[in-house]
Amino acid sequence: MAMYRPRPIINLFFSMLLVFFVVSKFPYLELPYYWNEAMNYFPALQYMLQNGLTLIPSASLNPELTQGQPLLYYFTICFGLNIFGNSALTAHAINLLLAALILYSIFYIMAREFKPHVALLAVLLIIIQEVFWVQSVIVNPEIMFSLLVILALYNLLLNNKIYYAVYASISVLVHESALVLIVSGFIYYCFLLQKFKFSKEFIKYNSFLLIPFLILALQALLNYQAYGWFFYSGLMEMPKTDLNTILTQIERQWFLLSSSENRIVLSLFILIAFALWFSRNKSVKRIIYDKRFLLVFIYTFLFFLYSLVNTLSPECLLSPVLLLMLVAAVAVNYVIRIKLLIVVLAFGFSFTNYLAALQASSAAQTSIGYADEIVVTKKIARFMQDSIPDKNDPVLCGILMSNYLTNPALGYLRKPFTRVNPVSENPEKHYIVVNTAEAESLKPVLAKKKLLELKSFTKNNAQSTLYLVQPE
Numbered sequence: 001m002a003m004y005r006p007r008p009i010i011n012l013f014f015s016m017l018l019v020f021f022v023v024s025k026f027p028y029l030e031l032p033y034y035w036n037e038a039m040n041y042f043p044a045l046q047y048m049l050q051n052g053l054t055l056i057p058s059a060s061l062n063p064e065l066t067q068g069q070p071l072l073y074y075f076t077i078c079f080g081l082n083i084f085g086n087s088a089l090t091a092h093a094i095n096l097l098l099a100a101l102i103l104y105s106i107f108y109i110m111a112r113e114f115k116p117h118v119a120l121l122a123v124l125l126i127i128i129q130e131v132f133w134v135q136s137v138i139v140n141p142e143i144m145f146s147l148l149v150i151l152a153l154y155n156l157l158l159n160n161k162i163y164y165a166v167y168a169s170i171s172v173l174v175h176e177s178a179l180v181l182i183v184s185g186f187i188y189y190c191f192l193l194q195k196f197k198f199s200k201e202f203i204k205y206n207s208f209l210l211i212p213f214l215i216l217a218l219q220a221l222l223n224y225q226a227y228g229w230f231f232y233s234g235l236m237e238m239p240k241t242d243l244n245t246i247l248t249q250i251e252r253q254w255f256l257l258s259s260s261e262n263r264i265v266l267s268l269f270i271l272i273a274f275a276l277w278f279s280r281n282k283s284v285k286r287i288i289y290d291k292r293f294l295l296v297f298i299y300t301f302l303f304f305l306y307s308l309v310n311t312l313s314p315e316c317l318l319s320p321v322l323l324l325m326l327v328a329a330v331a332v333n334y335v336i337r338i339k340l341l342i343v344v345l346a347f348g349f350s351f352t353n354y355l356a357a358l359q360a361s362s363a364a365q366t367s368i369g370y371a372d373e374i375v376v377t378k379k380i381a382r383f384m385q386d387s388i389p390d391k392n393d394p395v396l397c398g399i400l401m402s403n404y405l406t407n408p409a410l411g412y413l414r415k416p417f418t419r420v421n422p423v424s425e426n427p428e429k430h431y432i433v434v435n436t437a438e439a440e441s442l443k444p445v446l447a448k449k450k451l452l453e454l455k456s457f458t459k460n461n462a463q464s465t466l467y468l469v470q471p472e
Helices: 008-024 036-051 072-084 088-113 116-127 130-135 142-157 161-172 178-192 200-205 207-227 243-281 291-310 314-335 339-359 370-387 399-406 436-447
Strands: 430-435 451-459 462-469
Touching: 008 088, 008 116, 036 072, 036 399, 072 088, 072 142, 088 116, 088 130, 088 142, 088 314, 116 130, 116 314, 116 339, 130 314, 142 161, 142 178, 142 291, 142 314, 161 178, 161 207, 178 207, 178 291, 200 207, 243 291, 243 314, 243 339, 291 314, 314 339, 370 399, 370 430, 370 436, 370 451, 370 462, 399 430, 399 436, 430 436, 436 462
Parallel strands: none
Antiparallel strands: 430 462, 451 462
C-alpha cells in the first residue's frame, strides 16, 4: 500500500488534535473500575492473571463474566497488566492506545481516499461522539473490535485479501459481532463485485473469505467443549413477533445509531448530500456503486438488523457509528464547499455537542457523567470507611455499590464491608447508601424507612448519599 502524505499543515492539525484527545483522557485513566468493568471484566481479568493467559475457553471461567465473548481482548489487557502492573490505570491506558490507533487509521484512510481536510473533519466528528469519548478508556472490547472492523473493511476495499483475512479473523476472537463483518465481506465480495458462481475456481479465488468463518467455527467448537453450547445463549434472543414490539425495537436501535448524541444533524447532512448528488447527476448509480459507500452501507445495515435480534446496548453500536461519521464527513464537505466555513461549523458543533452532553450527563457507561458518578461513589465509600469503624455493621445498597464496598481491589476503599445487603437479617439499625445509578431501584426501600442523612456528595448530575436507618 502506497504511503499517502497529506500537506504538512494538515498533519500538524491532526497531531495537535490527537495529542489533545490523549492528554484530555489522562484524568480518567486512574479512575476505579466501574459498572460492567467491576462486575464482569475485572473478575475475568483476575482469573486469567491467576491461571495464565489463554485464548481457549475454560469451564472454570464463568461465561457469565465474559458474557460468552471470545478471549483475545482479555488476553491483550492481561498481557499489559503482567508487564506494567495489575491496575485500572494500565487497563485503561491500553484501551486509550487502541482508541488513538482508531483515530490514526481513520485519518490515514480518509486522507488517502478523499481529501486531507475531510480526514481531519472525520477525526473530529469521531472524537466528539460521546460513546467513543467514554469507551476509549473503559475496559470493553468495543474499541478494539471497531479498530479491526475499520482495518478489515478498508483492506477488503483495496482487495488486500491476506490483510482482510487476518483482521477479520482476529475480530472473531475479540467479539461475537464479528459475524456481521464476515457476512458483510462475503456479500460484498461474492455478490456485488462479481457474479456468484458455485465452482471450484470461484471458491479457490475467494477462499480467503472462508478463513474468518473457519475461525468462528473453531471458536464455537471450543465453546461447546468448555460450556456445552456453541454460542452464548444470552446473546441471541428470538425477536417477538407482535408488530408494536418490533416497531419499538426498530425505533430504539435506529435512534441509538443515527439520532442520539446530536447525530441527527449529521444524518441530515448525509440526506442533503445524497439529494444534491441526485439533482446534479440525475442518477443514483454513481453513488450506489461507489465501492466505498456500498461497503459501509452493507455493514451498517446488517449490523442494524443484528442489533434488532440482540437488543444491543449503545456502546455495542460503536463500529457502525464510526463508519457513519466517515460518511458524514464526506457529506459535510460535499454540501459545504468553503473549507473555512467547514472548520468554523465543525468546532462550533463540537462545542455545542459537548455542552449538550454535559447537561444530559448520567451515570450510564456511555455518558461523560460516568466519571462524576465514580468520583462521588469513591468519596462516599471513603467516608464510610472512616466514619463506620465496625465493617461488620449492616449496609443496604444496590448491586453495583455492593460490589464496590466488598471488593477493595476495585479501588473505592481499603477495607471491605462484610455485611452488605443483609435483607434476610432485617437488622433494626443499619446504613443505606444510594448512588445515582441505583437511586430509582432503591426508592421503594427508602420510602419505608425513617432515615437520618449522614453525608452526601454531589458533582454535576451525580450524587451519593449515606443514610442511617433510625429505629421505629
